[in-house]
Amino acid sequence: MKTNLLRSIPKLFFVWLLLAAQACGNDPDPVIPAGADGFFVVNEGAFNGSNTSISFYDRETGVMTNDVFASTNKRPLGDQAQSITVFEDKAYIVVQHSAKIEIIDADDYTSIKTITEGIESPRYFLGISSTKGYLSDWGQFGDEGTVKVIDLTNFTVIKTISTGQGANRMIRKGDDVYVANNGGFGNDNKISIIDTNKDEVTSTITVGDNPNSLQFDKDGNLWVASAGKFVYNDDFTAIDHAKSTKSTLSKIGSDNKEALRLTFPILEYPGAAQLEINKAGDRLFVNYNRGVYAIPTSATTIPTTPLIDKAFYGLAVDPFNDNIIGGEVLDFASPDKIYIYNSAGTLQKEIVVGIAPNGIGFK
Amino acid sequence: LIRLDEVVITHTRLQNYAAGHYILPVDTLTSRLASMTNAAELMRKFGYGHIRSYGVGGVTTPSFRGTGASHTAVLWNGINIISPLNGQSDLSLLPVTFIDDIQLQSGGSASLYGSGAIGGTLQFNNKARFGQGLNVSLTENIGSFKTFFHGLSATWSGKKWISSTRLFQNAAENNFTFINRNVAPAREETRKHNAFNQHGLLQQNYFQVNQKQLLSLRFWYQDNHVEIPEPTTVARAGTSTQRDQFFRSMIGWNYDYNGGHLFVQSAHVHHLLDYRNPATNYASANTFDSFINTFENTLSIGNALEWTSGVNNTFESAIGEEFGSSPDRNRVALYTAFKHESGKFKNVLSARQETVNGKLTPFAPSLGVDYKILHWLSLFGSVSHNYRIPTFNDLYWNDALSKGNPDLKMETSWSEEMGMKLSVPTKLFNVTGQLALFSNQVDNMIYWGQTAGIWSPDNVRKAWTRGIESTGTLRKTIGKVAGQVTARYSYTLATTEAVYDPTKVNQIGNQLVFTPRHESGTTLRLRWKSFDLSLTNNYTGSQYTDDGNTSYLALKSYNVTNIWLSREFALNKLTILFMTELNNIFNNEVNTRPAYPLPLRNFKAGITIRFNKPIKI
Numbered sequence A: 001m002k003t004n005l006l007r008s009i010p011k012l013f014f015v016w017l018l019l020a021a022q023a024c025g026n027d028p029d030p031v032i033p034a035g036a037d038g039f040f041v042v043n044e045g046a047f048n049g050s051n052t053s054i055s056f057y058d059r060e061t062g063v064m065t066n067d068v069f070a071s072t073n074k075r076p077l078g079d080q081a082q083s084i085t086v087f088e089d090k091a092y093i094v095v096q097h098s099a100k101i102e103i104i105d106a107d108d109y110t111s112i113k114t115i116t117e118g119i120e121s122p123r124y125f126l127g128i129s130s131t132k133g134y135l136s137d138w139g140q141f142g143d144e145g146t147v148k149v150i151d152l153t154n155f156t157v158i159k160t161i162s163t164g165q166g167a168n169r170m171i172r173k174g175d176d177v178y179v180a181n182n183g184g185f186g187n188d189n190k191i192s193i194i195d196t197n198k199d200e201v202t203s204t205i206t207v208g209d210n211p212n213s214l215q216f217d218k219d220g221n222l223w224v225a226s227a228g229k230f231v232y233n234d235d236f237t238a239i240d241h242a243k244s245t246k247s248t249l250s251k252i253g254s255d256n257k258e259a260l261r262l263t264f265p266i267l268e269y270p271g272a273a274q275l276e277i278n279k280a281g282d283r284l285f286v287n288y289n290r291g292v293y294a295i296p297t298s299a300t301t302i303p304t305t306p307l308i309d310k311a312f313y314g315l316a317v318d319p320f321n322d323n324i325i326g327g328e329v330l331d332f333a334s335p336d337k338i339y340i341y342n343s344a345g346t347l348q349k350e351i352v353v354g355i356a357p358n359g360i361g362f363k
Numbered sequence B: 001l002i003r004l005d006e007v008v009i010t011h012t013r014l015q016n017y018a019a020g021h022y023i024l025p026v027d028t029l030t031s032r033l034a035s036m037t038n039a040a041e042l043m044r045k046f047g048y049g050h051i052r053s054y055g056v057g058g059v060t061t062p063s064f065r066g067t068g069a070s071h072t073a074v075l076w077n078g079i080n081i082i083s084p085l086n087g088q089s090d091l092s093l094l095p096v097t098f099i100d101d102i103q104l105q106s107g108g109s110a111s112l113y114g115s116g117a118i119g120g121t122l123q124f125n126n127k128a129r130f131g132q133g134l135n136v137s138l139t140e141n142i143g144s145f146k147t148f149f150h151g152l153s154a155t156w157s158g159k160k161w162i163s164s165t166r167l168f169q170n171a172a173e174n175n176f177t178f179i180n181r182n183v184a185p186a187r188e189e190t191r192k193h194n195a196f197n198q199h200g201l202l203q204q205n206y207f208q209v210n211q212k213q214l215l216s217l218r219f220w221y222q223d224n225h226v227e228i229p230e231p232t233t234v235a236r237a238g239t240s241t242q243r244d245q246f247f248r249s250m251i252g253w254n255y256d257y258n259g260g261h262l263f264v265q266s267a268h269v270h271h272l273l274d275y276r277n278p279a280t281n282y283a284s285a286n287t288f289d290s291f292i293n294t295f296e297n298t299l300s301i302g303n304a305l306e307w308t309s310g311v312n313n314t315f316e317s318a319i320g321e322e323f324g325s326s327p328d329r330n331r332v333a334l335y336t337a338f339k340h341e342s343g344k345f346k347n348v349l350s351a352r353q354e355t356v357n358g359k360l361t362p363f364a365p366s367l368g369v370d371y372k373i374l375h376w377l378s379l380f381g382s383v384s385h386n387y388r389i390p391t392f393n394d395l396y397w398n399d400a401l402s403k404g405n406p407d408l409k410m411e412t413s414w415s416e417e418m419g420m421k422l423s424v425p426t427k428l429f430n431v432t433g434q435l436a437l438f439s440n441q442v443d444n445m446i447y448w449g450q451t452a453g454i455w456s457p458d459n460v461r462k463a464w465t466r467g468i469e470s471t472g473t474l475r476k477t478i479g480k481v482a483g484q485v486t487a488r489y490s491y492t493l494a495t496t497e498a499v500y501d502p503t504k505v506n507q508i509g510n511q512l513v514f515t516p517r518h519e520s521g522t523t524l525r526l527r528w529k530s531f532d533l534s535l536t537n538n539y540t541g542s543q544y545t546d547d548g549n550t551s552y553l554a555l556k557s558y559n560v561t562n563i564w565l566s567r568e569f570a571l572n573k574l575t576i577l578f579m580t581e582l583n584n585i586f587n588n589e590v591n592t593r594p595a596y597p598l599p600l601r602n603f604k605a606g607i608t609i610r611f612n613k614p615i616k617i
Helices: A002-025 A068-073 B013-017 B028-033 B039-046 B392-396 B502-507
Strands: A038-043 A053-058 A063-065 A081-087 A090-095 A100-105 A111-115 A122-129 A132-137 A146-151 A156-162 A167-173 A176-181 A190-195 A200-206 A211-216 A222-226 A248-252 A258-263 A273-277 A283-288 A291-296 A314-317 A324-327 A337-341 A347-352 A357-362 B007-009 B023-025 B050-053 B060-063 B072-076 B101-106 B120-125 B128-130 B133-143 B147-157 B161-172 B177-180 B187-190 B196-210 B213-228 B240-257 B260-277 B282-301 B305-320 B328-342 B345-356 B364-374 B377-388 B411-425 B430-451 B454-478 B481-499 B518-528 B531-540 B558-571 B574-583 B591-593 B602-613
Touching (some): A038 A081, A053 A068, A053 A081, A068 A100, A068 A111, A081 A357, A090 A122, A100 A122, A122 A167, A146 A167, A156 A200, A167 A211, A176 A211, A190 A211, A211 A273, A273 A314, A283 A314, A324 A357, B013 B328, B028 B039, B028 B531, B028 B558, B028 B574, B039 B050, B039 B060, B039 B101, B060 B072, B128 B161, B128 B196, B147 B602, B454 B502, B481 B502
Parallel strands (some): B072 B120
Antiparallel strands (some): A038 A053, A081 A090, A100 A111, A122 A132, A132 A146, A132 A167, A146 A156, A167 A176, A190 A200, A211 A222, A273 A283, A283 A291, A314 A324, A324 A337, A337 A347, B023 B101, B050 B060, B101 B120, B147 B161, B196 B213, B213 B240, B260 B282, B282 B305, B305 B328, B377 B411, B411 B430, B430 B454, B454 B481, B481 B518, B518 B531, B531 B558, B558 B574, B574 B602
């Protein structure tokens, strides 16, 4: 009898697991976290090299499959893919130098549509509703900034909203979309706020020079990483400190006012970029000065040492498990690797992807 | 009316010292068919060596035996016309009509030709032919995509004087149709912003002072405008343009004395490279000046031995915003070569020592042997140590995102080859052929790479390129038709042997980029009366485009087939050449670089009318 009871433990455990899983299934918020299936890696490739590609990491099998777009669709992806965003059941690949969005089935990677009309130098896609998406765009020569409104029923650009210069990453909160204007090939220092009901800019927030990425924390504050300005003197032999500015991290309260601006200690190129946040919404991560810095949302200064002492091009925090994923780029001439760390910054895995992994799109 | 015996004074000097090498001869018909275009097209269409090209009118550079663009010396009448700024010479800027003699030689020969002669040497020479009378020739060529070539040359060639003027203009819209597979569904598109326009003047004067002395004066001016297209993966049309304007002048004096020969030459090259992109307000205009002086003496010692020794002084300077305080360098090279020819042997032992701003380059010795083992078979072999000095861009370039590296080491190489040449004349047919096995180890190869967004060059790797080059021609005449078939094949294994950046160790053993392992070609020629039919097919094997040798990024292999029909005939005092050319007859979609297509089927036709009035004695 005793033995029988002991033998039943595994069974009981599984019954408990099933019940627990059922309970979760009945949870009022049954959203499967993004990244449950895995993630896409955007390999930017060399500028004018026509060697950009998309990789997919299957979380279940632990297998990274490279070149999924071209191998599925039997045609090149183009030149310089900037981002991939999974929205509903599709993935939106924004190919900046090819001035297009490739829309693929997120499961089998087959091409659904190529949008080229009305797009100039696109950066990021943000799904707004089943019928509407936003696309940030630098303008043909990187000296403008717009958000294109895309009708997702027929995949056409239906409206262009002017923001600042170099409209880059976007983030949504309620009816508002916040756009970081990173300057493009010039400079800007504004966050534009677009009302998604009107598709119009309703206000702007001034932050540090060249804001490029943004995140909301657990308290609803918006954090913005700005690269700063790195200006040489006229003959490029020295840095012009008078004209340069250091990278900054701004905290913006729910009143849309800048509440805090932290300045990074060293003037460096390319400056702070790729702001990410953990699941709990209380710890920020950012690429800066050839390292990954972890900054608690309670911080009043920038930490002096990086969490990960390695230079990355792309950076992402896995919403599924809080792992930190860094995309390394060596010289745009051979396939690079992504490095996966746990949230404590301990290296877990290195995986070869395509050339110059600049970002991740979770599925 | 007596036609004088033709006097040809080539004075290409060191050419006679080529021993132990694989030579690619350019025959008369080939240069005639290519006369309405440039050296890049000649090499591409007739399969001379491997070239790397961004398409018709785009930058085209040679790549011999798996080496890079800066590893082939390009000489015009003995002076190196490689740009000291970028270490390259764009073959699309060399009109074939400006050249009388083309020599393409594989293998290292820095001992004779100096820095950069690592993978091969291209020699473009002009010849003085006295006593030819008055020659005037006019060339008009028209082709698809608004391609035009106009050529005019006038030469007075007396017993003692020659004055020759050649002019050309070559322009094309190059707005050909290609299939854009970058979008779904694929669609036909027109290549945009792809035009070029070149014009130039070559003036030559020769004076035969007496039986022993020849003075030569050459001046070459050319202006080239090219629109730089974007890769076809890029949606918008290109906006960048490049202008290459150059002035090349040289004066030479040849003096034959009893038992020897003296050669003195002074040359100046001025080159403007103006790259700009009005759309982004980017402009970069750089010029360089090279002063090249040569003093060379050749002694005959007995019947079999010849000894040449010389000194070359090259002073190079660059001006441009990116070069800051106008860097220059003074190069002095001493070279010597012994040639021993007796019976079945031709042996050449040569060496060069150069200093650059007082700093010694690696000592460059070379030994070459030709051995005629049978009346139809020769064996050859050579070994040489070669070097290349970094370019001004490599050393001094300075802008916001790119920084030269003044600490670069020179590239060095050891190159070896052995092979055979055969010539079998029989009653039924005639076979000639050449085969070489080669090996070339190049160390401290310089590449640009980036760290934290800043591009900079470094001595990155040691590479070993080795393989086979071969060609064979069969000639046979059946009735009134003379036929000729040439086949070419080369195999090039060009691998990274060592890297000097530990993050790149996984590249060891990988094939170098844009270096196909296999290349082959076939040329068929038929002559009937005054008609010539030529057909060439060139196959270029697949090429890796990344250092990781990623198969999905590789450039696919391709085949291009071209056909020419020409007729040359005399009409009174005129010689008339009609030429038609159909390129890419099978309409193959070819990318010579990723997303840089060649035109589909296209057409050219031209006429050259030559008038000759011989000298009366």
